[in-house]
Amino acid sequence: MAPTKGAAKSKSSSKGDSKNNKVLGSKVNKKNLKRPPPKEVKSKARTEKSLLKKSKKREYTEAELDLPKLNMITPVGVVNPKGKKKGKTFVDDPEAMMTIFAMVNAEKEGQIESKIMKARQLEEIREAKKKEAEARQSEKKSKLENAKESIRQRRKGKSGDSEGTKLSDAAKADESKSKSSGKRKSVAFA
């Protein structure tokens, strides 16, 4: 649109008014500069083939994605090392086998040793606990025996009409109990 406007103005200037002409002349010069012809940009139809064709996305293989494998035929325990060269390296010379054997044996010995140590420690703890339990048991038993003895002595004392011989703690406790409950009830038959 702009070039057509300019052309119209130049026409009007040629009719008169030199001042105006001067100013406009510079404009015309600018306009007259050679420019590359504007390229036509055709808007493409949406249904055009190149637009319809989707740019190809990179497809990843399953191995590249490294997804956890589920319900595959290969059992869980079998893991093929990634990025390793295919094929097997056989161990057939006796030296290599000996080294493997020595390694395995040392590992096994260590395991057994640690197991023995652990078992020994556990055994010690168990022994200590057993001793403690035994000591507690014997203490309990001796206490019971003491109580029995005291009761026996009391009975003996009663039978011999001597009330003053109350030695054991249990007996004392018994006495205090009876005092706290008040006068001892007694039934007398006339």
Next chain:
Amino acid sequence: MRPLTEEETQTLFKKLAEYTGSSLKNLIAPLDNSPNADRYVFRLSHNRVYYVRLSLANLATSVPRDNLLSLGICMGKFTKTNKFRLHITALPILAEHARNKIYIRPNGVMPFLYGSNVSKAHVATFPDNLVEHQGIIVCTQDDVPLGFGITARSTAEARRLDPTAVVCFRQADCGEYLRDEDTLFASG
């Protein structure tokens, strides 16, 4: 038939080391001191591992893979999860280099050969310094190997057990020669 890979050798030795002591290295030692001495090797065929003389193994390469049923002593087989399972056929080798042995009474021999675990009542002698879950060879009182198993309890614990309690879990016994006759030697 092929030699074992490094990983397979390790798995096999780990299993063998459960039952045997350090004398196991005599298994793979050369038979004499000459430079080209014959020796025993392990060979894998149809997932089974065979303990075989090298000279024999070399001869066996002329037999097609499918036609070769067995050679040497079958030690056991690799499972599909790449673990190793010892077969009863390996018993003579294990018994020779055994780390521990348990001797069972005559009244416990038949129950063991029928596939049951060893109970304390059947044990004649139990070695000292045993830990639980350790490999052990089961023998009669005449030192005839009957099978092998895994200890259920340590020595100290086993002494406190009641007679019916299990002291050794059976892994393999000689009764398998009859019971598993169909599958024991069938390859594939």
